[in-house]
Amino acid sequence: MxxxxxxxxxxxxxxxxxxxxxxxxxxxxxxxxxxxxxxxxxxxxxxxxxxxxxxxxxxxxxxxxxxxxxxxxxxxxxxxxxxxxxxxxxxxxxWQQAPALLADYHTSVGQQQRITLADGSQVLLNSGSALSVDFSDGQRRLMLKAGEALFEPASDPRPFVVEAGGESVQGSGAVFSVRRDGSHNRVVIAKGEAQLGERRLQATADAGALTAWQRGKLIFNGKPLREVLAELERYQHGRIVLSDQQLGAMQVSGVFDLNDPQGLLRTLEQRYALKVTYLPWLAVVY
Structure with missing residues (x-):
């Protein structure tokens, strides 16, 4: 039976x-x-x-x-x-079970994890991320399968290469983050320079704001509300939905504390006279 x-x-x-x-x-x-x-x-x-x-x-x-x-x-x-x-x-x-189950390291939604690799390199995994590591005698190769990570390579003659969605970032002498957004990647150089395909990338002007998540903060300066909500959604369980797409164009500025994920939407309510209705696994902003 x-x-x-x-x-x-x-x-x-x-x-x-x-x-x-x-x-x-x-x-x-x-x-x-x-x-x-x-x-x-x-x-x-x-x-x-x-x-x-x-x-x-x-x-x-x-x-x-x-x-x-x-x-x-x-x-x-x-x-x-x-x-x-x-x-x-x-x-x-x-959240993305296949990448997580097949990865060497992974974080759940709202969790961050700092990893020290065999060569001494430091990696900080952001919320909902998955990473695999493949070191050989000739190369230090990492595969970002989902989410976002900040990399601080240790000094080593072997190339330090991060692969994400079919692209490779070589950044042996850089401190940089890589983020997978669907089929697109975002690379932020916090220090030094790296190689993305044929392009050489140098320190990003707003790297401090784009990597503020490593300090437990999210920083927005004149960002459309729809983009802010999409970012906040990455750090809490469930969906955040706008009732009016025109409202999504409203510009938002501020610093948000990731240590209080439930307070992120409350802050928006207080500062921008928004209303939020909470349902199981869903928040409706209007």
Missing amino acids: PAPQPLSDLSDDALDWQVLLHSGNASEADRVRYQRWRQLSPAHTEAAREAEALWGDLGQTQAAAQLTAAAPRRRRWGSALAASLVLALVGYGG
Whole structure:
């Protein structure tokens, strides 16, 4: 007799069903299959009820009520919000599980880790990051599989090379950070110079602000709110969603303390007269 499916897996499956059923692409056959899945066992039924209740609760919040009463553009956003919440719940628990499981070092969301490599080099992993190391007699090679890291290579005749998303940064004589943003990389030179492909990179003018996370700070100077929220999201569990994309253009300046992740949005509320409604794994800014 097969072992019962773990409850956590059932919850994920139930949320997957909600995503499908509310996507606008579900067929009648899909709805029949869902009802059959729902009746497979009492545990399946309970997982389905919890997922349905979570979806239904979205319409009961103040933010959702305001969005429903607003212009059609905002009503469309309300549907996207619901989908965003469920997708966050389904996928966020394992922030990028494959890179983390295959990496030598990794951090969870909101965590940082300092690593001393075999040659004495120092690496600081930022929130939600994964790194693998491959040292040989001829080269010191590191692979940034996800997230962001700050590198301080030790003096050594072997090249110090960081690979990320198909690009290589050689920075034996530099202090630098590499960040993976989807299919793009951002390299910040804090000290010295490095080689990125055919380009030679020197110390970045705003390196202090861009690497302030190593000191537990985030620094913004006239950044659009949408970019600020995207950055804050990297340091806390769940999604942060703007109710109005026009609001996202508002410029934000300030210094935020990463030691108090829950206080980041409260600071924005106080300084910029914003409102935030908190849902499970989701914050709505309006």
